[in-house]
Amino acid sequence: MKSIKMKKQLFIKRAISTFLVLSVVFILGAANSSIAGKPQGEDNSGSVWEVLQAEGLSGEHHTLNIHGKKSDFNKQDCTAEPDPITGEYGNNIFMPSNSGQTLNQILIVSGKGKGSKKDLISAYGVRDTCTNEFDGDAAEVILPPNDKGYFVVARVLGKPTDDPSLTLQEGELKFVEDENGNDLLVLGLVTETGWETPTKTLTRTKGKVTAVDMTGLFLWSGSVCYFDTTNYCPEAGSCTDNQFCCIDNDSDGYYDDCYEATEVEIYNSICDGEYDLMTLGCQEYLDTWVFNIGDFVGAMWEMYADGNFKLANIRFYPVK
DSSP states (O other), X not given: OOOOOOOSOOOSOOSOOXXXXXXXXXXXXXXXXXXXXXXXXXXXXXXXXXXXHHTTTOSSOEEEEEEEEOTTOOGGGGBOXXXXXXXXXXXXXXXXXXXXXXXXXXXXXXXOOOXXXXXXXXXXEEEEOBOHHHHSSOEEEXXXXXXXXXXXXXXXOSOSOSOOEEEEEEEEEEEEEOTTOOBTXXXXXXXXXXXXXXXXXXXXXXSSOOOEEOGGGGEEEEEEEESOOTTTOOSTTSEEEXXXXXXXXXXXXXXXXXXXXXHHHHHHTOOSTTOEEEEEEEEEEEEEEGGGGSXXXXXXXXXXXXXXXXXXXXXXXXXX
C-alpha cells in the first residue's frame, strides 16, 4: 500500500497545538513483553481499566514501538513492506537517538471507516517506518477504526541512567475528511480545540516499570460540521443545523471552499456568486476519541530525542 500522507497545504490556521513529553531511561528491551503494574495518573478508574487490569494488560491490542537509532542507521529499513505471507505491516518506528532540535514527525491515521477510504484504514501497521531525519518525511501509522475508541497506555524500559528522553509536541490535526472525501479541516468546518490531556510525562525511575494512561492525549473536544450527518448524529437533536455557502469549482464532487452564510444570504436563500447555500449538521464533541470525528482523520506529533534514547512502547486497547 502506498503512503497516504496529505500533500495539500492547509488554508486555515493550525487546529490543535499540544505536546507530549516522554522522559525515558532504559536499554533496548523486548518490544512485545507484557506491561506490568497499574497505569499512573489521576484518572485510572473505570470499567475499561478494570477489565484490562483483570487481564493483566494482555488482552487484544495494537503495539507501537518507537526506537532511537544512531546516525549510521541503515536507512534501507525505512521502507515499510507487508509480510509476504500474512500481508500484515510491522509496528516499529525509527528516529535518531539524539535528535536535538531536528524535526521528527509521526502521523497517526484512522477514522470511523464508513466512507470511500475505509479499506485504507482497515489493517493496523506502520506504513512509513522512519521520521524526517532518516527519510525526509513523517513516519506513518494506520490505526483501524473502533466506534468506542481505544484505551492507550505507554511505558519506558531499562536502567535509570544517562537521562535519555523522547519529546512529542505540537499535536496537530492534519486532515478531517467526511465520507465523500471533503476535507472539513481545510473547508473551515472544524473549530479550534484542544485535547483532554495536553501534556504527559513518562519517567523511568528505579523499581518495576509501570504503564501510564495516555488516553487523554487522544480525546478531543470541539465542533465539526458535516454535509451528511448519518454517521455523526445518531441521536435526534444531537446536531444543530447551520447555513453555509460552499462551492465545488471543478465539479468533481469535492467542495473547495465554504463560509458561514450571512443573515441576508439566508433570508434570500442564495449565496454570493456561484456558491450554493447548504444546511450542514454541526456536532459538538466532548472528550471524544479524536479519530471518530471523521471518516478519514490524520493527527501529527513532532518528536525530539536526547540522551541516547532507545525505545518507547505504546499500546492501543480497543474499547468494547
